[in-house]
Amino acid sequence: MLHNNQILKALIDRLWNNFWSGGISNPLTAIEQITYLIFMKQMDDLEAKREREAESLGEVYTSKFDGMFKVPGSEEEISKQDLRWATFTSSMSGEALLHHVQTKVFPFLKEFEGGFKFTKAMASAVFIMPKPSLLEEAIKIIEEIFIEIKKDAIEGGHAFQDIQGDVYEMLLGEIASAGKNGQFRTPRHIIKLMIDLLQPQLGQRIVDPACGTAGFLLGAYQYILTDLVKKDNPEALQPDEDGFMRATVSATLNENLKHIVEESLYGYDIDTTMVRLGLMNLMMHGINQPNIDYKDTLSKSYNEDSQYDLVLANPPFTGNIDKGDINESLKLVTTKTELLFIERIYTMLKMGGTAAIVIPQGVLFGSGKAFVECRKIMVEKSELKAVISMPSGVFKPYAGVSTAILIFTKGSESSNVWFYDMQNDGYTLDDKRNKIEKSDLLDIVQKYHNRNSAPSIDNQRTVNFFTISKQEIVDNNYDLSFSKYQEQVYEEVEYEEPKVIFEKLETIEANIIKGINELKELF
Structure with a gap:
């Protein structure tokens, strides 16, 4: 708008x-x-x-x-x-x-x-x-x-x-120099992608355990509004600049619906500045009493287990935290926040609740014990639904780290896992991030929601999406990297016989010598 x-x-x-x-x-x-x-x-x-x-x-x-x-x-x-x-x-x-x-x-x-x-x-x-x-x-x-x-x-x-x-x-959007402590704003179009993959519904309890400026909570709020409009006035919907259908009618919510939505969205952050910015962001969008609070969800003081239907997050990748500060309920033997947040998100979910989170791609294939145990949580204790790899430029200019989106539902075990290798997110992958025509975002949403009804393509691993069985993932030490399962296509290249190549080189050499001699005659 x-x-x-x-x-x-x-x-x-x-x-x-x-x-x-x-x-x-x-x-x-x-x-x-x-x-x-x-x-x-x-x-x-x-x-x-x-x-x-x-x-x-x-x-x-x-x-x-x-x-x-x-x-x-x-x-x-x-x-x-x-x-x-x-x-x-x-x-x-x-x-x-x-x-x-x-x-x-x-x-x-x-x-x-x-x-x-x-x-x-x-x-x-x-x-x-x-x-x-x-x-x-x-x-x-x-x-x-x-x-x-x-x-x-x-x-x-x-x-x-x-x-x-x-x-x-x-x-x-002007906070382009943020990035201290691993904090940076998740691009709005990536948030919309993750929201459309989870499809939040009115009344569901939704949380972001490291909410920053509350982009995910705002995205869930706008999706819920859109869903309400879709049922009553579908012609009011228009695709936004990234192709996602969104309604802009927050001011028309009646007080009862507004109350339900306000009591559905929760966010926590350890940075008081981010808490203030997140609160104001939601207030400016019509949520008068946002549930955002200063709290370290990895610490001993946080114990809200099995409370939420959906978790949406891009937790900070800060490296390590003090072992003495980690909540005793977290069983992974590690101080790496990218792993601890996955376990924390798992514990925050109700049984049957679903999470969509951004992680550094190293989590997908790290060979350390804590990395493997972390992936086991999503594969053995949950239904790991999707692994969506993203190109390294998605988070520029903040960072050039390669990332992925993981979607998992707490409770049942995985049977098959859907993989997608995003090539284009609709923007150039340099620091300028200019808008381009190519985008995989809507294709990801469409193929994800049709992944179970579409014909199996297990034997077509040369394309940018396919399904892998849980057993194959287990056999590969729970490796979740796209490249581990993609089949490489090699084009056969025919080279000339060595004798022919040498003859060509001799001809080139003779021409060079001839040219040099001609130049000498000029002096």
């Missing part, structure tokens, strides 16, 4: 450039500060809406901005009305504005009694704004962005909530 609005795109670029030129060059720091400003505006807008609704109904409403606020670290008390976005952005400027926001508005935001889970995540937040001009320009651009969102909603017939969500997703 947003790709059609060049004005919004230009404003977002301006906002980012404002922070970079203003001295905040770290994209993660910049998006945090932008998020705090957006939350300040959201608080005021939401309260203003509630006040208008109460007035139109003739009801009494006590605003969260009524009363006085004691400024931390001082004896000063000020009216909460002075902490509203509409008030301070119109009445202050320069150093006075920066001081007011930094010492009064931001502390109030951290204690805001609006029922927001975002407020809880603000405990350790810090407001960093090096100069007044940066704050003034940021406020101006954010105001312009929301004016354009309203205009687009009216003229373009789009829901305000959906455009607002798209804007925040685009802001998050």
Whole structure:
């Protein structure tokens, strides 16, 4: 939707450039500060809406901005009305504005009694704004962005909530230098692929144990919305830029359905910044009370076993963690997070629950004991449904590591495993990641869902997808790499007889000598 609005795109670029030129060059720091400003505006807008609704109904409403606020670290008390976005952005400027926001508005935001889970995540937040001009320009651009969102909603017939969500997703898309501790944003089209493979349903409990900016939870939310629209108004569906059918009607959810969806989505992360960004991402898309919390799902403090119908994740590949921090319920003898997360995801699933996770391809064939035991969990204790290998450029510019998607259902054992070797994800595989026509994504979805009804192609392992029996995988030490089972096709090349080759070389040599002699005669 947003790709059609060049004005919004230009404003977002301006906002980012404002922070970079203003001295905040770290994209993660910049998006945090932008998020705090957006939350300040959201608080005021939401309260203003509630006040208008109460007035139109003739009801009494006590605003969260009524009363006085004691400024931390001082004896000063000020009216909460002075902490509203509409008030301070119109009445202050320069150093006075920066001081007011930094010492009064931001502390109030951290204690805001609006029922927001975002407020809880603000405990350790810090407001960093090096100069007044940066704050003034940021406020101006954010105001312009929301004016354009309203205009687009009216003229373009789009829901305000959906455009607002798209804007925040685009802001998050600028975090191209992330990657510390193995964290980087999963490309949106890969998330949509994994969501379409699992097909989440309304009422299912869905979790991401390392949720980052909540891309998987948002993807599940949008798929569920699409599924609801498909049943009532299928003509409203349109393919997006990657070919996936998606509806953009989050604002039309009735309160009952919204409550069901909100109580279905859960996310955890060990980075408080990511928790805040994930919360805001879902809030901007219409989920008022997201269930995202600060928690290390590999640690001793996490014990939510057998709670979820679906797990969607791209856990960080950080290498190793402290052995003493690992939850005792995890039995794999390893400190490698990519292996521990697979076991953790297995334990989080209800019996019959399904997971789709991204893993580094080394997990597919590693010969160490922990690697083999990890694969056994998916093959012997679960039904390993699919192994989808992805090209190494999928996660550029963040990382060039080769990855794969694993899909497994807890409970029954595997009988056959479906393999697919993705060649194209719809984008160039260099750092630029430009859109291209070739894409295997929809083909993967279609072939995966038809894998049991389609004729067996076990004897056609020269193509980019095939089915392998569990027994063959066991016989190969649970190796899950595509290349292990693919049959290589070798083209026969005929070479000339050595005698003929030597004759040709002699002719070439004679011509070279002749040419040299002719050159000598010129001097």
